[in-house]
Amino acid sequence: MAKANFEVPELKEHLEVPKIEPGAMAHLETFKAKPEFNEALGFPGELSENWQEQAIDAMGDMLKKYRSLQVYMDSCVKCGACTDKCHYYLGTKDPKNMPVARQDLMRKVYRRYFTFGGKFFPKLVGATDFTQEVLDDWYNYYHQCSQCRRCSVFCPYGIDTAEISMAAREIMDRIGLGDKYSNEIIGKVFRIGNNLGLPGPALEDTLEGLEEDVFDETGVEVKYPLDVKGADILLVTPSADFFAEPHVDGLIGYGKVFHEAGVSWTMSSHASEAANFGMFIGSYENMRKISQRVRKAALDLGVKRIIFGECGHAWRVAYAFLNTLAGPWDFLDPDYPVPQHILEFTLGEIEKGTLNIDKSQNDDMVLTFHDSCNVARATRMGDKPGGQFEIPRAVIKAVCNNYVDMPEDTIREATFCCGGGGGLLTDDLMELRVKGAMPRMKALKSVTEEYGVTHMAAICAICKSQFTKVIPYYGFDMDQIVSVHQLVSNALILKGQNSEDEDDESEEDAA
Amino acid sequence: MSLAITVLFYLATVILIAGLAYRIWVYAKVPAPLKIATTPAPVTKGGVVLRMFREVAFFESLFKSNKLLWLLGVLFHFGLLLVLLRHLRYFINPVPTVIELIQPFGKYAAFAMIIGLLGLWARRFIIDRVRYITAPSDHLILALLVLIGISGASMTFVSHTDIVGLKNFTMGLLTFDPKPLPSDPLLAIHLFLVSVLMIIFPYSKLLHGVGVFFSPTRNQVDNPREKRHLADWARKFEENS
Ligand code: SF4
Numbered sequence A: 001m002a003k004a005n006f007e008v009p010e011l012k013e014h015l016e017v018p019k020i021e022p023g024a025m026a027h028l029e030t031f032k033a034k035p036e037f038n039e040a041l042g043f044p045g046e047l048s049e050n051w052q053e054q055a056i057d058a059m060g061d062m063l064k065k066y067r068s069l070q071v072y073m074d075s076c077v078k079c080g081a082c083t084d085k086c087h088y089y090l091g092t093k094d095p096k097n098m099p100v101a102r103q104d105l106m107r108k109v110y111r112r113y114f115t116f117g118g119k120f121f122p123k124l125v126g127a128t129d130f131t132q133e134v135l136d137d138w139y140n141y142y143h144q145c146s147q148c149r150r151c152s153v154f155c156p157y158g159i160d161t162a163e164i165s166m167a168a169r170e171i172m173d174r175i176g177l178g179d180k181y182s183n184e185i186i187g188k189v190f191r192i193g194n195n196l197g198l199p200g201p202a203l204e205d206t207l208e209g210l211e212e213d214v215f216d217e218t219g220v221e222v223k224y225p226l227d228v229k230g231a232d233i234l235l236v237t238p239s240a241d242f243f244a245e246p247h248v249d250g251l252i253g254y255g256k257v258f259h260e261a262g263v264s265w266t267m268s269s270h271a272s273e274a275a276n277f278g279m280f281i282g283s284y285e286n287m288r289k290i291s292q293r294v295r296k297a298a299l300d301l302g303v304k305r306i307i308f309g310e311c312g313h314a315w316r317v318a319y320a321f322l323n324t325l326a327g328p329w330d331f332l333d334p335d336y337p338v339p340q341h342i343l344e345f346t347l348g349e350i351e352k353g354t355l356n357i358d359k360s361q362n363d364d365m366v367l368t369f370h371d372s373c374n375v376a377r378a379t380r381m382g383d384k385p386g387g388q389f390e391i392p393r394a395v396i397k398a399v400c401n402n403y404v405d406m407p408e409d410t411i412r413e414a415t416f417c418c419g420g421g422g423g424l425l426t427d428d429l430m431e432l433r434v435k436g437a438m439p440r441m442k443a444l445k446s447v448t449e450e451y452g453v454t455h456m457a458a459i460c461a462i463c464k465s466q467f468t469k470v471i472p473y474y475g476f477d478m479d480q481i482v483s484v485h486q487l488v489s490n491a492l493i494l495k496g497q498n499s500e501d502e503d504d505e506s507e508e509d510a511a
Numbered sequence B: 001m002s003l004a005i006t007v008l009f010y011l012a013t014v015i016l017i018a019g020l021a022y023r024i025w026v027y028a029k030v031p032a033p034l035k036i037a038t039t040p041a042p043v044t045k046g047g048v049v050l051r052m053f054r055e056v057a058f059f060e061s062l063f064k065s066n067k068l069l070w071l072l073g074v075l076f077h078f079g080l081l082l083v084l085l086r087h088l089r090y091f092i093n094p095v096p097t098v099i100e101l102i103q104p105f106g107k108y109a110a111f112a113m114i115i116g117l118l119g120l121w122a123r124r125f126i127i128d129r130v131r132y133i134t135a136p137s138d139h140l141i142l143a144l145l146v147l148i149g150i151s152g153a154s155m156t157f158v159s160h161t162d163i164v165g166l167k168n169f170t171m172g173l174l175t176f177d178p179k180p181l182p183s184d185p186l187l188a189i190h191l192f193l194v195s196v197l198m199i200i201f202p203y204s205k206l207l208h209g210v211g212v213f214f215s216p217t218r219n220q221v222d223n224p225r226e227k228r229h230l231a232d233w234a235r236k237f238e239e240n241s
């Protein structure tokens, strides 16, 4: 088990709703962005003397631009239905991590400056001035929300705390209080093209390396093309897919599927990133600017279709926002939705029968599937509601013999966040990440014990990175996390692939 | 007394209607710039109407969330609904048969309403998480509703009020031809509290009754790939790119 300088939650038999422990996470404050990071995104470098005034102005502006914010500020009845729904509350016991209490950090300021009751009877309605103390709470607790929307499913009015934490982060950015992790990464996307800051030549190298690996393993020349003009399909995938484990095994899988389907495809060095951290900081403009990279790449390369790789929030931006932010897509082939998810493509090929699948290749595993929160609660796949649950499972079951679901109240629309989404995947928030993963870890443990599950598949770059990092704290092994297309890759027998009885030695020679 | 209640009632009605109209106008005017339906969501408008209906008629999300809270919420809201329907007999002449038929149910619905309210109130003391998020105004609104319920039910079950005189009074209100209110302290208290409730309605969390219809996570059609969605304020970005 990994060592921690904080208490790792125990995985009890039943998921208990803890008693509140006020202030339990008050100490955890993610690193603030340096002035140059904020400025690169068009925000002031640092807090000014009159930040309070600026913040209230910004809030007024946001209230006029976002119906969600305006309606949600007014509509909460403090029923408490959401209080036990957030993985961060369950894992940390800090009452300010209860969705409604997180919203209240903004609501009390909203009431003070924008409502009759709060202006004249602040105590009565729980309104307060926007003090430094309140701002500190905002910074801490709006960066302890992974914007997973689990609370929104269970709220009778659909109040979505993610909308509120996004708005809060935008307001903080507008007064010069940005967080380092997200803002630095967005800067990298603008400067270099992806979150990891991998320049074009490095990408090329990596992709060549992948081609060699696949050739060595299969004897088939599967291509991983970059910047190929005139290709039919543009694949946009999270940059973690280029080298992180188990992400890269997924990328290998996409390439094999495209190869077998016989389609022409390419990636782009200009849009070498599916992730869009503009969403995490609630900044429409930054999110739009990042999305426009995909449009430019599609136009420059002259592709007909766009497909996104495995990534949760990237799929949200792609599925739900891309048409708004970078459309209209009238120059693409109208026979396909824009964009498509790689799983929609792969399932289509499986159903058409173009893929030669040997399920037994995955017989060393008993699998379960983690529904990524953004995919589950903010997007769809296919043409029916809920396709986002069925399509990944259909693909997994088509390539694996052993599959079981985790308990019903922890999957699909009720899925628990991995604990690292929403711009929190940074080492300085490790305590939060480990504690927030507890409900998912508990669910995984239950199927491990009951059904002998050995591996958990995920379709999100953040989920995969987060799980491989935190799972050891709970006594699991990081190799237990796999990409869905890694499973596809394992089971997919390419045309002309070396037959199995060739011994390992010859493979090693080639390598 | 009669005059004071008459004036207050008119004032409360104006504030309620004007306040609600203003809030609805604000909500309708603010755009939702992005598609944020909580999925799985309906892919057609008809589907959204159904989803909203299930939400308002059955409290679907609350049911998923917490069965006891759901039960208390249902007892209170549907109790209140029946009680309100029953009250229509004071405002319509002659009383329609449906309203006549509801009367016996409406009478006892008052108890459902009060029990629901007391249960909801108890949660604010018993459950530490709910206690934490409760503000004084939450207690006051509950107190107000409970008192309205008790004062109203007392007039049915404890000391009958002068129904004929009351109907005379309410019809007078409706026709702007004020008639005296029967002198009954319970009735005066009841009407006073109801007026207060009407006045705070547009300025308090009671707005959830309106807000739910405007909630983008619930009222949006899940069709972002098929149909481009663009807010007016976001159009300016289109021009400079
Ligand atoms: S469930 Fe909704 S209305 Fe109830 S306390 Fe939470 S946010 Fe407020």
Ligand code: SF4
Binding pocket: A085, A086, A087, A088, A097, A098, A099, A102, A144, A145, A146, A147, A148, A149, A150, A151, A152, A160, A161, A162, A417
């Ligand atoms: S969006 Fe997710 S992380 Fe944020 S408050 Fe709701 S449940 Fe918690």
